[in-house]
Amino acid sequence: MMHVAFLLLVVFTVAAAPSKKVCSYQDILDYLNLTTNNSVFKLTRPVLDYTHPTTVELDIILFAILAVMWNNERISWDPAQFCGIRQIAVPRDMLWRPDLFIYEMIQKDDSPLNPYMHVSYDGIVTSEEDMRVVSTCKMDVHKFPFDTQRCNITVGSAAHCIDEIRLFPFSNSSRATQFSREVMKTQGEWEFLQLSVNSSNYTIHDRQWELLVYTFTMKRRPLLHVINFLLPILFFLSLDLASYFIADHRGEKLGFKVTVLLAISVLLLILNEILPSMSNNTPLIATYCIVIFALMLLSLLETILVTYLMEKDSASQELSLRENCKGKQEKVKIDECNTDENRKTCCSCICKASDSEKQHEMLPVAEEVLHYRFRYRIICTSQMDEIV
The missing domain is CATH 1.10.287 (Helix Hairpins)
Incomplete structure (x- = not known):
């Protein structure tokens, strides 16, 4: 009898104990009706009232990690009803995405797309893309190779004006600069200085559009160009000046100056490949090279003129000497014969x-x-x- 009572007590205790609820991501998708008919979530802008603008937060760092966040008003759930799940990952084709593009981009990005987006319980959708951006940049090479360049990356929407989409930077200038410096492993020829974020608006056909402008400030490392270009030109100029101490025998001095001038011409060809073809101001280094080339050319012309005058003077002295000798020869013959x-x-x-x-x-x-x-x-x- 006691054994039966004990077994009944155990059965009632187990039955009375609350069972742990098992949840899955599919339950959330079914709750949001994303599995049966998701055209509502991707065909139009995700707002319940069309007058409500969609707030899009944008973040760009130097490696072009494009992070975009916006609020989807049709998506929300209570994490307490789904075992505390606060975020899920869904395929990128299931939801609406803002049509953002980079204005300065001149080459299509071939980087693989991230197939998923993260959706939070409060309707915040986050999309992160790794992009390789090839863009145009107006460069000022007036102080090359001691120049500092500023390049802009402008992000905006192509179809939605400011009444429909508002763009805000996710990170301010100081945070974006610090994070970009942390992720950079090597900088090569350029030294990264700063990344600033600004917002601007422009109006077309009575409609106003909002843009986010990211400005990258970079400084060129001049040591390589100084060693490979500026110093050799100074050395060649010193050699040309030292050639004035060379004795001019059989044209050695003239040949030496021509060789140095050809070496400067090769360096000018290298400079033409380094500098961009379009620039508002003439680079100082180009003026520097032209002046040195002109000085060496004048030195070569001076050597040619001096060589010509010396040969002409030598020929006139030889002719005069022959005439004097001929006259003395005839005089000696006449005196001896008389x-x-x-x-x-x-x-x-x-x-x-x-x-x-x-x-x-x-x-x-x-x-x-x-x-x-x-x-x-x-x-x-x-x-x-x-x-x-």
């Missing part, structure tokens, strides 16, 4: 020997002629030395 001792010899040199003369009779005359020729060469050489 003497009594050498008159016969000179005449013998001029007269033609007859066939009856023997070979040994001509030898003294030939020896005298060679003697006077050698003497003339000595006199002419001494006169040239005096002129030099």
